[in-house]
Structures are given as structure tokens and as C-alpha cells.
Amino acid sequence: xxxxLRIADLLPYDGALPTGATATGPTPxxxxxxxxNFFRASQIGVNGSNIAYVYDADGLLTGAxxxxxxxxxxxxxxxxxxxxxxx
Numbered sequence: 001x002x003x004x005l006r007i008a009d010l011l012p013y014d015g016a017l018p019t020g021a022t023a024t025g026p027t028p029x030x031x032x033x034x035x036x037n038f039f040r041a042s043q044i045g046v047n048g049s050n051i052a053y054v055y056d057a058d059g060l061l062t063g064a065x066x067x068x069x070x071x072x073x074x075x076x077x078x079x080x081x082x083x084x085x086x087x
Contacts, residue, residue: 012019017039020032032045038059043052054063 011021014035017035018033019035020030022031023029029047030045032043033041034043036042036055038055040055040059041053043050045051049066052065053061054065056062
């Protein structure tokens, strides 16, 4: 029998933008989101591990930086760029 997963009743917001969520139960976790001036997610965190997103002048996603353990940047403009994660 599985215990129900419960997401916190009060989710934090910055205006109309949700900035986080917390789950309790057998698989607890926390999700956070930071937005840039154009309301795009500039950083998403899951249980303390953060991924920062990089956009070009047209607003297209061009890269992501993993901010835990071995920091790596993978560019979406270069399909041969390495993706090394040491989490």
C-alpha cells in the first residue's frame, strides 16, 4: 500500500509566478524557481541542486549550468559540447 504524496497547501509566489513547491510523504522534496526580468525561469532548484539557464538576446535557451558538484556548462548551440555531471 502506498502512502499519498502531498504537496504543501501554501505554495510561495512572486506575483503570479510560482517560486517553489514542497512535497511530503515517502518521497519528500523541494522545488524552487527563480525568474529573470522577462519572466523566464533563470534557475530551477531540486532538493538543493540548482540548474541556471542561459538565454540569447532573442529569448532562446542556449545553455544550462549545473550548480552542484562539478560545474559544467552545456551549450545548446554546440551539439558536441560535453555534458559531465558529478552530482
